[in-house]
Amino acid sequence: MDTPLDAVSPSAYDDVRTAPRALATEAVHAGRDDLARQGLHAPPIDLSTTYPSYDSRAEAARIDAFAADGAELEGTPVYARLGNPTVARFETALARLEGTESAVAFASGMAALSAVLLARAATGLRHVVAVRPLYGCSDHLLTAGLLGTEVTWTDPAGIADALRPDTGLVMVESPANPTLAEVDLRAVAHACGSVPLLADNTFATPVLQRPAEQGARLVLHSATKYLGGHGDVMAGVVACDEEFAGKLRQVRFATGGVLHPLAGYLLLRGLSTLPVRVRAASATAAELAARLAADPRVARVHYPRIGGAMVAFEVHGDPHEVIGGVRLITPAVSLGSVDTLIQHPASISHRIVDADDRRGAGVSDRLLRMSVGLEDVEDLWADLDQALAGRPRAAEVKGLHEAMI
Numbered sequence: 001m002d003t004p005l006d007a008v009s010p011s012a013y014d015d016v017r018t019a020p021r022a023l024a025t026e027a028v029h030a031g032r033d034d035l036a037r038q039g040l041h042a043p044p045i046d047l048s049t050t051y052p053s054y055d056s057r058a059e060a061a062r063i064d065a066f067a068a069d070g071a072e073l074e075g076t077p078v079y080a081r082l083g084n085p086t087v088a089r090f091e092t093a094l095a096r097l098e099g100t101e102s103a104v105a106f107a108s109g110m111a112a113l114s115a116v117l118l119a120r121a122a123t124g125l126r127h128v129v130a131v132r133p134l135y136g137c138s139d140h141l142l143t144a145g146l147l148g149t150e151v152t153w154t155d156p157a158g159i160a161d162a163l164r165p166d167t168g169l170v171m172v173e174s175p176a177n178p179t180l181a182e183v184d185l186r187a188v189a190h191a192c193g194s195v196p197l198l199a200d201n202t203f204a205t206p207v208l209q210r211p212a213e214q215g216a217r218l219v220l221h222s223a224t225k226y227l228g229g230h231g232d233v234m235a236g237v238v239a240c241d242e243e244f245a246g247k248l249r250q251v252r253f254a255t256g257g258v259l260h261p262l263a264g265y266l267l268l269r270g271l272s273t274l275p276v277r278v279r280a281a282s283a284t285a286a287e288l289a290a291r292l293a294a295d296p297r298v299a300r301v302h303y304p305r306i307g308g309a310m311v312a313f314e315v316h317g318d319p320h321e322v323i324g325g326v327r328l329i330t331p332a333v334s335l336g337s338v339d340t341l342i343q344h345p346a347s348i349s350h351r352i353v354d355a356d357d358r359r360g361a362g363v364s365d366r367l368l369r370m371s372v373g374l375e376d377v378e379d380l381w382a383d384l385d386q387a388l389a390g391r392p393r394a395a396e397v398k399g400l401h402e403a404m405i
Protein backbone atom coordinates (compact mmCIF):
# COMPACT_ATOMS: atom_id res chain seq x y z
CA MET A 1 0.00 0.00 0.00
CA ASP A 2 1.23 3.50 -0.80
CA THR A 3 2.22 5.64 2.16
CA PRO A 4 -0.17 8.59 2.36
CA LEU A 5 1.67 11.81 1.58
CA ASP A 6 0.63 13.30 4.91
CA ALA A 7 2.40 10.43 6.67
CA VAL A 8 5.81 11.89 5.71
CA SER A 9 6.59 13.94 8.79
CA PRO A 10 7.62 17.53 8.07
CA SER A 11 10.62 17.17 10.36
CA ALA A 12 11.93 14.19 8.39
CA TYR A 13 11.46 16.21 5.21
CA ASP A 14 13.30 19.20 6.69
CA ASP A 15 16.23 16.98 7.65
CA VAL A 16 16.61 15.89 4.04
CA ARG A 17 16.34 19.44 2.79
CA THR A 18 18.97 20.92 5.09
CA ALA A 19 21.55 18.10 4.89
CA PRO A 20 24.67 19.19 2.96
CA ARG A 21 24.30 18.25 -0.69
CA ALA A 22 26.67 18.52 -3.64
CA LEU A 23 26.17 21.35 -6.13
CA ALA A 24 24.91 18.99 -8.85
CA THR A 25 22.29 17.64 -6.45
CA GLU A 26 21.23 21.12 -5.29
CA ALA A 27 20.91 22.20 -8.92
CA VAL A 28 18.29 19.51 -9.51
CA HIS A 29 16.50 19.45 -6.14
CA ALA A 30 16.76 22.85 -4.43
CA GLY A 31 13.51 24.77 -4.54
CA ARG A 32 11.63 21.54 -5.27
CA ASP A 33 12.02 19.66 -2.00
CA ASP A 34 8.33 19.89 -1.10
CA LEU A 35 7.01 18.68 -4.46
CA ALA A 36 6.90 14.93 -3.82
CA ARG A 37 5.12 15.54 -0.52
CA GLN A 38 2.50 17.49 -2.45
CA GLY A 39 2.16 14.74 -5.05
CA LEU A 40 3.77 16.87 -7.75
CA HIS A 41 6.76 16.42 -10.01
CA ALA A 42 7.03 19.63 -12.05
CA PRO A 43 6.79 22.85 -10.00
CA PRO A 44 3.45 24.63 -10.33
CA ILE A 45 3.37 28.03 -12.03
CA ASP A 46 1.27 30.47 -9.99
CA LEU A 47 0.18 33.31 -12.28
CA SER A 48 -2.09 35.05 -9.76
CA THR A 49 -1.57 38.77 -9.32
CA THR A 50 -3.79 38.88 -6.24
CA TYR A 51 -5.01 36.43 -3.60
CA PRO A 52 -8.33 36.30 -1.76
CA SER A 53 -8.36 36.78 2.00
CA TYR A 54 -11.37 37.12 4.34
CA ASP A 55 -9.18 38.31 7.22
CA SER A 56 -8.12 41.93 6.61
CA ARG A 57 -6.79 42.28 10.17
CA ALA A 58 -4.33 39.48 9.55
CA GLU A 59 -3.29 41.03 6.23
CA ALA A 60 -2.67 44.37 7.93
CA ALA A 61 -0.37 42.67 10.43
CA ARG A 62 1.50 40.84 7.68
CA ILE A 63 2.02 44.02 5.66
CA ASP A 64 3.23 45.84 8.78
CA ALA A 65 5.73 43.04 9.35
CA PHE A 66 6.94 43.25 5.75
CA ALA A 67 7.35 47.03 6.06
CA ALA A 68 9.48 46.47 9.17
CA ASP A 69 12.02 43.94 7.89
CA GLY A 70 11.10 42.81 4.36
CA ALA A 71 10.93 39.14 5.39
CA GLU A 72 9.14 36.86 2.93
CA LEU A 73 5.44 36.64 3.73
CA GLU A 74 4.44 33.35 5.36
CA GLY A 75 1.32 31.61 4.12
CA THR A 76 -0.90 32.63 1.23
CA PRO A 77 0.58 35.47 -0.84
CA VAL A 78 -1.18 38.86 -0.85
CA TYR A 79 -0.23 40.56 -4.10
CA ALA A 80 2.28 39.54 -6.78
CA ARG A 81 4.60 42.52 -6.19
CA LEU A 82 5.06 41.33 -2.59
CA GLY A 83 6.13 37.83 -3.60
CA ASN A 84 5.25 34.88 -5.79
CA PRO A 85 5.60 31.16 -4.93
CA THR A 86 7.07 30.10 -8.29
CA VAL A 87 9.66 32.88 -8.18
CA ALA A 88 10.40 31.96 -4.55
CA ARG A 89 11.37 28.45 -5.65
CA PHE A 90 14.00 29.89 -7.99
CA GLU A 91 15.23 32.21 -5.22
CA THR A 92 15.57 29.32 -2.78
CA ALA A 93 17.47 27.25 -5.32
CA LEU A 94 19.87 30.03 -6.30
CA ALA A 95 20.60 30.84 -2.66
CA ARG A 96 21.47 27.18 -2.07
CA LEU A 97 23.78 27.16 -5.09
CA GLU A 98 25.55 30.38 -4.06
CA GLY A 99 25.71 29.34 -0.40
CA THR A 100 23.80 32.34 0.92
CA GLU A 101 20.82 32.61 3.28
CA SER A 102 18.55 34.21 0.70
CA ALA A 103 18.18 35.45 -2.84
CA VAL A 104 15.89 38.07 -4.35
CA ALA A 105 14.89 37.91 -8.01
CA PHE A 106 14.19 40.84 -10.34
CA ALA A 107 12.95 41.50 -13.86
CA SER A 108 16.52 41.82 -15.20
CA GLY A 109 20.11 42.04 -14.07
CA MET A 110 19.93 45.83 -14.32
CA ALA A 111 16.78 45.89 -12.15
CA ALA A 112 18.71 43.83 -9.58
CA LEU A 113 21.67 46.23 -9.58
CA SER A 114 19.31 49.21 -9.39
CA ALA A 115 17.64 47.74 -6.33
CA VAL A 116 21.00 47.30 -4.59
CA LEU A 117 21.99 50.91 -5.36
CA LEU A 118 18.62 52.22 -4.19
CA ALA A 119 18.77 50.18 -0.99
CA ARG A 120 22.18 51.66 -0.16
CA ALA A 121 21.30 55.21 -1.24
CA ALA A 122 18.19 55.07 0.97
CA THR A 123 20.51 54.87 3.99
CA GLY A 124 22.40 57.96 2.81
CA LEU A 125 25.38 55.94 1.54
CA ARG A 126 25.45 57.17 -2.04
CA HIS A 127 29.11 56.64 -2.86
CA VAL A 128 30.14 53.55 -4.82
CA VAL A 129 33.67 52.29 -5.41
CA ALA A 130 33.93 50.16 -8.54
CA VAL A 131 36.55 48.38 -10.60
CA ARG A 132 36.50 48.50 -14.41
CA PRO A 133 35.67 46.82 -16.61
CA LEU A 134 32.06 46.13 -15.73
CA TYR A 135 29.25 45.21 -18.10
CA GLY A 136 28.66 48.36 -20.21
CA CYS A 137 25.26 49.25 -18.79
CA SER A 138 26.40 48.71 -15.17
CA ASP A 139 29.28 51.09 -15.94
CA HIS A 140 26.81 53.54 -17.49
CA LEU A 141 24.37 53.38 -14.55
CA LEU A 142 27.18 54.26 -12.14
CA THR A 143 28.97 56.80 -14.35
CA ALA A 144 25.78 58.69 -15.26
CA GLY A 145 24.63 58.64 -11.62
CA LEU A 146 21.12 57.87 -12.82
CA LEU A 147 20.06 56.77 -9.33
CA GLY A 148 21.74 59.63 -7.52
CA THR A 149 24.88 57.67 -6.69
CA GLU A 150 28.45 58.86 -7.19
CA VAL A 151 31.19 56.51 -8.36
CA THR A 152 34.93 56.35 -7.84
CA TRP A 153 36.67 54.04 -10.32
CA THR A 154 39.80 52.34 -9.10
CA ASP A 155 41.82 49.17 -9.47
CA PRO A 156 41.59 46.41 -6.86
CA ALA A 157 44.70 47.67 -5.06
CA GLY A 158 43.16 51.13 -4.71
CA ILE A 159 39.88 50.08 -3.09
CA ALA A 160 40.85 50.66 0.54
CA ASP A 161 42.07 54.20 -0.23
CA ALA A 162 38.95 55.01 -2.28
CA LEU A 163 36.54 54.27 0.60
CA ARG A 164 34.80 57.30 2.17
CA PRO A 165 32.48 57.63 5.16
CA ASP A 166 29.53 57.70 2.73
CA THR A 167 30.65 54.67 0.68
CA GLY A 168 27.75 52.24 0.55
CA LEU A 169 29.02 49.67 -1.90
CA VAL A 170 32.08 48.25 -3.62
CA MET A 171 31.38 46.58 -6.96
CA VAL A 172 33.47 44.18 -9.03
CA GLU A 173 32.93 41.63 -11.77
CA SER A 174 35.13 38.57 -11.94
CA PRO A 175 35.69 37.37 -14.59
CA ALA A 176 34.77 40.78 -15.95
CA ASN A 177 32.71 41.56 -19.00
CA PRO A 178 34.20 41.67 -21.65
CA THR A 179 37.94 41.21 -20.98
CA LEU A 180 37.51 38.30 -18.53
CA ALA A 181 39.89 40.10 -16.13
CA GLU A 182 39.83 38.47 -12.70
CA VAL A 183 40.12 39.97 -9.26
CA ASP A 184 41.13 38.24 -6.05
CA LEU A 185 37.73 38.34 -4.38
CA ARG A 186 39.05 37.41 -0.95
CA ALA A 187 41.62 40.22 -1.02
CA VAL A 188 39.04 42.70 -2.32
CA ALA A 189 36.52 41.68 0.36
CA HIS A 190 39.22 42.27 2.97
CA ALA A 191 39.97 45.73 1.53
CA CYS A 192 36.26 46.64 1.78
CA GLY A 193 36.21 46.38 5.57
CA SER A 194 32.60 46.82 6.66
CA VAL A 195 31.41 48.15 3.28
CA PRO A 196 29.38 45.50 1.41
CA LEU A 197 31.15 43.99 -1.59
CA LEU A 198 28.95 43.19 -4.59
CA ALA A 199 30.48 40.58 -6.90
CA ASP A 200 28.80 40.13 -10.27
CA ASN A 201 29.07 36.36 -10.75
CA THR A 202 27.24 36.22 -14.07
CA PHE A 203 30.24 34.91 -16.03
CA ALA A 204 31.51 32.34 -13.53
CA THR A 205 28.19 31.06 -12.13
CA PRO A 206 28.22 29.22 -8.77
CA VAL A 207 29.52 26.18 -10.66
CA LEU A 208 32.98 27.78 -10.96
CA GLN A 209 33.01 30.28 -8.09
CA ARG A 210 30.97 31.13 -5.00
CA PRO A 211 31.88 34.73 -4.09
CA ALA A 212 29.97 34.69 -0.79
CA GLU A 213 32.46 32.10 0.50
CA GLN A 214 35.22 34.60 -0.29
CA GLY A 215 33.62 37.47 1.57
CA ALA A 216 31.26 39.11 -0.92
CA ARG A 217 28.07 40.18 0.86
CA LEU A 218 26.09 40.47 -2.38
CA VAL A 219 26.34 38.13 -5.37
CA LEU A 220 24.61 39.47 -8.47
CA HIS A 221 23.59 37.62 -11.62
CA SER A 222 22.16 38.61 -14.88
CA ALA A 223 20.04 35.44 -14.77
CA THR A 224 19.29 36.17 -18.42
CA LYS A 225 22.59 34.40 -19.11
CA TYR A 226 23.78 31.03 -17.75
CA LEU A 227 21.10 30.58 -15.07
CA GLY A 228 18.30 30.63 -17.65
CA GLY A 229 20.70 29.13 -20.15
CA HIS A 230 18.56 29.06 -23.29
CA GLY A 231 18.36 32.70 -24.36
CA ASP A 232 14.63 32.98 -23.63
CA VAL A 233 14.36 34.51 -20.14
CA MET A 234 15.28 37.99 -18.95
CA ALA A 235 15.96 38.12 -15.21
CA GLY A 236 18.29 39.23 -12.44
CA VAL A 237 18.95 37.99 -8.94
CA VAL A 238 20.94 38.97 -5.86
CA ALA A 239 22.09 36.24 -3.45
CA CYS A 240 22.87 37.59 0.01
CA ASP A 241 22.19 37.39 3.74
CA GLU A 242 18.59 37.62 4.92
CA GLU A 243 19.02 41.12 6.41
CA PHE A 244 20.04 42.58 3.03
CA ALA A 245 17.46 40.44 1.22
CA GLY A 246 14.73 42.08 3.30
CA LYS A 247 15.84 45.51 2.11
CA LEU A 248 15.91 44.32 -1.49
CA ARG A 249 12.38 42.89 -1.23
CA GLN A 250 11.19 46.23 0.16
CA VAL A 251 12.79 48.09 -2.76
CA ARG A 252 11.33 45.58 -5.22
CA PHE A 253 7.89 46.01 -3.69
CA ALA A 254 8.11 49.80 -3.89
CA THR A 255 9.72 50.12 -7.32
CA GLY A 256 8.13 47.15 -9.07
CA GLY A 257 11.00 45.39 -10.86
CA VAL A 258 9.47 41.97 -10.19
CA LEU A 259 10.22 38.76 -12.06
CA HIS A 260 7.33 37.14 -13.93
CA PRO A 261 6.35 33.69 -12.54
CA LEU A 262 6.83 32.03 -15.92
CA ALA A 263 10.40 33.36 -15.94
CA GLY A 264 10.80 32.00 -12.41
CA TYR A 265 9.72 28.57 -13.66
CA LEU A 266 12.11 28.66 -16.61
CA LEU A 267 14.98 29.76 -14.39
CA LEU A 268 14.37 26.92 -11.95
CA ARG A 269 14.43 24.53 -14.87
CA GLY A 270 17.58 26.18 -16.21
CA LEU A 271 19.35 25.72 -12.87
CA SER A 272 18.85 21.96 -13.00
CA THR A 273 21.22 21.65 -15.98
CA LEU A 274 23.54 24.54 -15.01
CA PRO A 275 26.49 22.41 -13.79
CA VAL A 276 26.35 20.12 -16.84
CA ARG A 277 26.02 23.02 -19.28
CA VAL A 278 28.77 25.12 -17.72
CA ARG A 279 31.24 22.23 -17.53
CA ALA A 280 30.62 21.05 -21.10
CA ALA A 281 30.78 24.55 -22.60
CA SER A 282 33.88 25.38 -20.54
CA ALA A 283 35.77 22.38 -21.91
CA THR A 284 34.98 23.51 -25.46
CA ALA A 285 35.88 27.13 -24.64
CA ALA A 286 39.26 26.10 -23.23
CA GLU A 287 40.02 24.18 -26.42
CA LEU A 288 38.96 27.09 -28.65
CA ALA A 289 41.01 29.51 -26.53
CA ALA A 290 44.09 27.32 -27.03
CA ARG A 291 43.54 27.12 -30.81
CA LEU A 292 42.97 30.88 -31.06
CA ALA A 293 46.13 31.55 -29.03
CA ALA A 294 48.15 29.51 -31.55
CA ASP A 295 46.57 31.23 -34.57
CA PRO A 296 48.66 33.94 -36.31
CA ARG A 297 45.47 35.88 -37.21
CA VAL A 298 44.79 36.42 -33.50
CA ALA A 299 46.80 39.02 -31.58
CA ARG A 300 45.71 38.13 -28.05
CA VAL A 301 43.41 35.71 -26.26
CA HIS A 302 41.77 36.35 -22.89
CA TYR A 303 40.72 33.24 -20.98
CA PRO A 304 40.27 33.23 -17.20
CA ARG A 305 42.31 31.13 -14.78
CA ILE A 306 39.13 29.71 -13.30
CA GLY A 307 38.01 28.61 -16.76
CA GLY A 308 34.47 29.13 -18.00
CA ALA A 309 32.59 29.26 -21.26
CA MET A 310 33.57 32.81 -22.26
CA VAL A 311 36.54 33.55 -24.53
CA ALA A 312 37.65 37.00 -25.65
CA PHE A 313 40.21 37.61 -28.36
CA GLU A 314 41.76 40.47 -30.28
CA VAL A 315 42.25 40.05 -34.01
CA HIS A 316 44.95 41.57 -36.22
CA GLY A 317 42.36 42.17 -38.92
CA ASP A 318 38.96 43.89 -38.88
CA PRO A 319 36.74 42.52 -36.06
CA HIS A 320 33.60 43.59 -37.97
CA GLU A 321 34.57 41.19 -40.76
CA VAL A 322 34.70 38.30 -38.30
CA ILE A 323 31.22 39.20 -36.97
CA GLY A 324 29.91 39.43 -40.53
CA GLY A 325 31.58 36.15 -41.44
CA VAL A 326 30.26 33.65 -38.91
CA ARG A 327 27.72 31.13 -40.21
CA LEU A 328 27.11 28.60 -37.41
CA ILE A 329 27.93 30.92 -34.52
CA THR A 330 25.22 33.52 -33.88
CA PRO A 331 26.43 37.14 -34.17
CA ALA A 332 24.52 38.52 -31.17
CA VAL A 333 25.05 40.24 -27.85
CA SER A 334 24.28 38.39 -24.57
CA LEU A 335 25.80 35.12 -23.44
CA GLY A 336 25.22 31.89 -21.58
CA SER A 337 22.90 30.23 -24.06
CA VAL A 338 23.15 26.68 -25.43
CA ASP A 339 24.33 28.09 -28.76
CA THR A 340 27.55 30.00 -29.33
CA LEU A 341 27.28 33.78 -29.62
CA ILE A 342 29.89 36.33 -30.68
CA GLN A 343 29.80 40.11 -30.46
CA HIS A 344 32.03 43.18 -30.72
CA PRO A 345 31.97 44.90 -27.30
CA ALA A 346 33.15 48.29 -28.59
CA SER A 347 30.10 48.33 -30.91
CA ILE A 348 27.41 46.79 -28.70
CA SER A 349 27.73 45.64 -25.06
CA HIS A 350 30.16 48.44 -24.10
CA ARG A 351 29.22 51.04 -26.70
CA ILE A 352 27.54 53.19 -24.06
CA VAL A 353 30.81 53.56 -22.13
CA ASP A 354 32.92 56.58 -23.11
CA ALA A 355 35.51 55.37 -25.66
CA ASP A 356 38.52 56.54 -23.61
CA ASP A 357 37.17 54.93 -20.44
CA ARG A 358 36.45 51.77 -22.37
CA ARG A 359 39.92 51.56 -23.88
CA GLY A 360 41.46 52.51 -20.52
CA ALA A 361 39.73 49.48 -19.01
CA GLY A 362 41.43 47.21 -21.54
CA VAL A 363 38.51 46.91 -23.96
CA SER A 364 40.35 47.18 -27.25
CA ASP A 365 38.49 48.14 -30.43
CA ARG A 366 39.75 44.85 -31.88
CA LEU A 367 38.31 42.72 -29.07
CA LEU A 368 35.65 40.11 -29.80
CA ARG A 369 33.72 38.36 -27.02
CA MET A 370 32.48 34.84 -27.58
CA SER A 371 30.06 32.89 -25.41
CA VAL A 372 30.72 29.24 -26.16
CA GLY A 373 27.71 26.95 -26.27
CA LEU A 374 27.17 23.23 -26.50
CA GLU A 375 27.96 22.60 -30.16
CA ASP A 376 30.74 20.26 -31.24
CA VAL A 377 34.16 21.89 -30.90
CA GLU A 378 35.24 20.97 -34.46
CA ASP A 379 32.16 22.61 -35.99
CA LEU A 380 32.78 25.75 -33.96
CA TRP A 381 36.44 25.85 -34.93
CA ALA A 382 35.60 25.37 -38.60
CA ASP A 383 33.24 28.36 -38.43
CA LEU A 384 35.73 30.55 -36.57
CA ASP A 385 38.48 29.55 -38.98
CA GLN A 386 36.49 30.57 -42.05
CA ALA A 387 35.29 33.79 -40.37
CA LEU A 388 38.88 34.71 -39.45
CA ALA A 389 39.93 34.00 -43.04
CA GLY A 390 37.59 36.84 -44.06
CA ARG A 391 36.72 35.57 -47.53
CA PRO A 392 34.88 38.14 -49.69
CA ARG A 393 31.22 37.69 -48.84
CA ALA A 394 29.31 40.56 -50.39
CA ALA A 395 28.10 38.36 -53.27
CA GLU A 396 27.23 35.51 -50.92
CA VAL A 397 25.12 37.77 -48.64
CA LYS A 398 23.42 39.37 -51.65
CA GLY A 399 22.59 35.88 -52.90
CA LEU A 400 21.12 34.94 -49.52
CA HIS A 401 18.88 38.03 -49.51
CA GLU A 402 17.71 37.37 -53.03
CA ALA A 403 16.93 33.76 -52.15
CA MET A 404 14.77 34.97 -49.22
CA ILE A 405 12.58 37.31 -51.31
Ligand SMILES: Cc1ncc(COP(=O)(O)O)c(C=O)c1O
Residues within 6 Å of the ligand: 108, 109, 110, 111, 135, 137, 138, 173, 177, 200, 202, 203, 221, 222, 223, 224, 234, 235, 236, 334
Ligand atom coordinates in the same frame (compact mmCIF):
# COMPACT_ATOMS: atom_id res chain seq x y z
C1 LIG B 1 28.02 40.78 -16.22
C2 LIG B 1 26.65 41.34 -16.44
N1 LIG B 1 25.99 41.88 -15.40
C3 LIG B 1 24.76 42.42 -15.56
C4 LIG B 1 24.15 42.46 -16.79
C5 LIG B 1 22.77 43.07 -16.93
O1 LIG B 1 21.85 42.04 -17.00
P1 LIG B 1 20.44 42.15 -17.81
O2 LIG B 1 20.78 42.28 -19.26
O3 LIG B 1 19.77 40.86 -17.44
O4 LIG B 1 19.73 43.34 -17.29
C6 LIG B 1 24.79 41.89 -17.89
C7 LIG B 1 24.15 41.90 -19.22
O5 LIG B 1 24.76 41.58 -20.21
C8 LIG B 1 26.08 41.32 -17.71
O6 LIG B 1 26.76 40.79 -18.73
